[in-house]
Amino acid sequence: MIQKLTSEERAGQIAQLHGWQAAANRDAIERNFEFADFNEAFGFMARVAIKAQEMDHHPEWFNVYNKVNITLSTHEADGVTQRDIELASFIDSITA
Amino acid sequence: MIQKLTSEERAGQIAQLHGWQAAANRDAIERNFEFADFNEAFGFMARVAIKAQEMDHHPEWFNVYNKVNITLSTHEADGVTQRDIELASFIDSITA
Numbered sequence: 001m002i003q004k005l006t007s008e009e010r011a012g013q014i015a016q017l018h019g020w021q022a023a024a025n026r027d028a029i030e031r032n033f034e035f036a037d038f039n040e041a042f043g044f045m046a047r048v049a050i051k052a053q054e055m056d057h058h059p060e061w062f063n064v065y066n067k068v069n070i071t072l073s074t075h076e077a078d079g080v081t082q083r084d085i086e087l088a089s090f091i092d093s094i095t096a
Numbered sequence: 097m098i099q100k101l102t103s104e105e106r107a108g109q110i111a112q113l114h115g116w117q118a119a120a121n122r123d124a125i126e127r128n129f130e131f132a133d134f135n136e137a138f139g140f141m142a143r144v145a146i147k148a149q150e151m152d153h154h155p156e157w158f159n160v161y162n163k164v165n166i167t168l169s170t171h172e173a174d175g176v177t178q179r180d181i182e183l184a185s186f187i188d189s190i191t192a
Binding site: 042060 | 141156
């Protein structure tokens with residue numbers, strides 16, 4: 001079973017990502033994205049969805065028009081794991 | 097400019113939809129959906145996204161794995177309008 005990261009590990013990993021932060025009230029990481037319009041926002045979500053399915057690791061996310069908020073956590077570990085960092089890194093790579 | 101529905105109009109329209117209800121703290125309608133898995137949930141979202149873009153009327157929505165919550169309201173009218181009912185009816189038609 002995958003282990004959740006320690007606070008130190010999590011902080012170290014977040015520091016290497018772009019714009020991600022620890023969620024306020026739970027062991028998760030989150031980032032807000034803003035795009036030109038809905039077309040661009042949903043196109044981004046489609047790319048993340050395909051990657052998430054491939055990883056069998058899915059985001060929690062909210063969208064309204066050009067804005068997307070993504071929260072990542074690993075249910076079975078009840079916290080942030082390397083899987084979340086991997087998905088966050090992919091997301092960063094397509095929004096550079 | 098599109099006018100928001102009166103309380104009576106809104107209630108009448110909601111009664112003809114499936115599973116939609118008035119949102120708790122704002123003039124909006126919402127519905128929760130549950131699918132077999134993420135593939136089915138995101139496929140549903142893609143169909144709604146294409147319709148929304150065609151209508152130039154976009155949802156606020158949240159997804160985690162097989163669950164989708166959709167809130168509809170019309171920004172420029174600051175409340176529920178016929179556009180929301182139209183999009184809700186389309187969504188109902190693809191989830192029957």
